[in-house]
Amino acid sequence: MSQASFYPHPAVRTAIAVVVGAFVLLPLAATVEFTLRDGDTGHSFVHWAAIFDPTKAAAYKPIWVGLTNSLTLMLVTVAVVLFLLAPTMILVNLRFPKLRRTFEFVALLPVSLPAIVLVVGLTPIYLVIGRTVGTGAWTLAFAYGITVLPFAYRSIQASIDAVNLVTLAEAARSLGAGWLTVVRRVLAPNLRGGLMAASLIAVAVVLGEFTIASLLNRQNLQTALVLVNRQDSYVSVIFSLMALLFCFVLLLLIGRTGSIGARGKDR
Template sequence: MRQTIGVKIWRWSIISVVAFYLVVPLYAMFDFSTKPFGFADSGRTFRAWALIGTQENLIEAVTRSLITAAIVMALILFLVVPTAIWVQLKLPLLRRPFELLCLLPLAIPAIVIVVGIAPLYRWISINLSESPITLAGVYSMLILPYTYRSLSAALDAVDIHTLAEAATTLGAGISRVIFGIIMPTIKTGIINGSFIAIALVLGEFTISNILNFKTFQVVIAQIGRTNGHVAVAVSLASLLFVVVLLLLIPTKKRQGAVLDVDLT
């Protein structure tokens, strides 16, 4: 019993320290965003917050970034995850090269990537689309190291070979095995990987800024140049928005049902 109380105290101490560590910067942001910044202001003011809605390009930028994040997530679900499973199941010899390939973006600085892909995006802008949504392509490459790590950990934790064979003997084809059995089994890894990816996409600045795409972060930076209080208010609002998104994580049952589709 005493041990349980000790564990409880220890647990709550850690949680408190972490919460403190996280909450202090957030409070500082809130504090700054509500400080007076005009001649007419005094005391606390929510003018910066009220100005969020009047910012040019902001809503479009948020929408575009969210669409980009959704595309990246779709690419993870329907390309990266099935490929990782396929390699693990059918091409074990390619596991190492695949892992290396996925980790590569981590080793290359963002600026180098931008220089490398700039001509490609110039071509895309001229011939296909000027929309920042096309950034989904380069983002889905950037997120590979993070997504792959969490996928790989999830795949290693389960005997997917036996599960795949069991499903096969029961009549399942390979797509059903991947989408109906393995993906729901490693869904925690997929969700973790996807959220890291979304966070990365919503927070990426270097590439979009240099390529001159007006994404969410680029617009915040622009606002910051004209009014720091509003920029901080927008940042805090976006953080709250992401928290709400996280709270909307599909429940276990629903997620399983969503992924249990047959593509054969």
């Protein structure tokens, strides 16, 4: 018996892969078949082509509006992560190490706070925001920054733990760099993996968000899909598949930058 005696038998490995693979992939395959239907029995790309059909443009307009809103929300949410969360985490790790535990507790708190509960508390706050800042969809990014917080925190903290922040900062300071230069030219490049992963996760979460937008009456991609689905179920299914594929590619990219591996070792 080799040292790897507790590794699964190849037959067991294959059996698990086939059963779980079927459960995961068959619904997706059936969904692809659904989007390719043409008439009662035929198959073609007619429903995919219809997305750009000018005669249906009016019916599909909410989707493009929602998609534009979602893209704006991604940008603002990523900005919240990169320009508000990340600098604060650097500050806490450099100057206030005693606050690290408290900060971690706050950052992970949204995990135990269901979005539907957050909505109950956000409703009065967004009434005020609607009267002062406006009812633009981009304002949702503040709420999304909170839902993204635990994921973003974990990725960035894994990067911070992997480099010696204090030494880097002191070395740069002793060479005469100001704090802005230290953060921008020394620390940020060293934390690139974590910042990248945090941004990509933020993009994936914002793209799929429905609960908060729908109950606060703001339009994003998901609320638009639900709206259009009432008349034309094909187009919303097609956009769902494309969003899924997009997120899959995003996460493959995160895997390539190596921060998932780092997180795996950490936890």
